[in-house]
Amino acid sequence: MNNHSPITQINGEDTNCVNAFDRGLYYGHGLFETTRLSGGAIPLWPLHCKRLAAGASRLGIPCDERKLVEYRDTLLAQCPDNGIVKIVLTAGVGGSGYRPPESVSPSYLFQWFPFPKYSCDWFSTGIPLFLCKHKLAISSSLAGMKHLNRLEQVLARAEWGDEYPEGLLLDQQGLVIEGVSSNLFCFRENQWFTPILADCGVAGVMREYLMSVLLPALSVPVTESRITLEKLVSSEEVFLCNSVVGIWPVVSLADRYHWPLGEHVKSIQHRLQDVLPCYG
Template sequence: MLSWVDGRPAELLSVRDRGLAYGDGLFETVAVRGGRPALLERHLARLAEGCARLGLPYDATVLRDELLAFSRQLGEGVAKLILTRGDGLRGYAPPQPAVVRRLLLGGARPAYPAEHAEQGVRLFPCATRLAEQPLLAGLKHLNRLEQVLARSEWQDDEHAEGLMQDASGRVIEGVFSNLFLLKGGVLLTPDLSRCGVAGVMRAELLAQADALGVPCEVRDIDLAELLSADEVFLCNSLYGVWPVRRLQGRDWPVGPLTRKLQAIARDLLDC
């Protein structure tokens, strides 16, 4: 694994780092193809929003330059960029001023089975619910225990992803994916203003669908509406689009809009 700390090759981290102690930070998982980071500007835009909300200093030039240099060295695979508030003393009070620590970890591209994209995946209905916290909603912050618990609910090979709902029962997302459904010609994706991660591929597909003239809505969705959809698919910035073929006894075909957006996502991730 390739690893940098604050722009230099390193594998050690201070035990006083607030990312370790409190999950005080953000991260991005970036596909790297041919030495280039995919969807770079969308990743940087989400980081900028996250830093503004958490009160972390943000330097777009440094982050862009480091991601580009790291990606050239990695060549092919996945770059994980982590920003923490740096070192701190005991206690929740953040250090003033904060000195942001930048971590870059590079690894191989995930070896997902080809049938996930070709035939679709089966969703596991997770019992773990997402807590509602509008101050953190949409951000890819370091507190991922809800996803850890949800992913531990199944160990079989039949389910490639899990469906997560919020405390009120609204459908939100997959454990590591965003969710879309097509119903009556309208492309729907859940509102993430209370909880969930606003993925960069989700943002890109909404823009692409709009450019294609497909009506899009971001709003609350309940389980009954999901189960009555015409097409359902998942997306993230590593695998692109996976059709959903089954959830709780409901089966879906792989629909034409899913295939069209899947092809667009594949092109985006090929850099």
């Protein structure tokens, strides 16, 4: 574990100061990506760029991939070690109240942080999962995006302390959606299922990689589905994933429901580690 201080750059310049009139600060008018830095590179970079560009298009924010690469490389040249690189794209300054300006001049914020103090055991032993009381609001116009409005996650994360690594979020109908900072997969009926994110939730980069690349390479079927809590607790195996930690097997929920550390999850973990060793 390193003790280096975080690094912040805005539009390629070293600074810790955000414009007080930035629409990202005022209205949450922007998006972000949380990526892993390993060996001087960001795994799954193309998928991060793809998601950021798609979300920016939905929010009316121009996203220049050449600038993303330029500002990324400027930051990486200063990073002292492996860690976390956070990318924030905002609509910049301008507009009249909520109404955006006719011509948006986006701001690109890049940050490096030391890697969080996660337990190395969770990869192999699995994690207990907290069941959040907060229910996600339905908003199909925002569903899937990793936009800057994260108050729901803030409220959910305030429900527990350090006794659980992660919490499970349901929607207003009681359907399973995601972890507070991760996506969920469950194994039942000889295939993997992951919640449909058409009404709420964040479509994670690791989720996309597993569904479109890794699981098909293993000839393992995966289906997006509406998952009730009853279906989840009767599943054979469960795991959470994101682009920082990789895959965490889930062994319990709310200290009431339990799953084994099964071979299906382990096989996916091992394949991910073979392709991207930083997730081992």
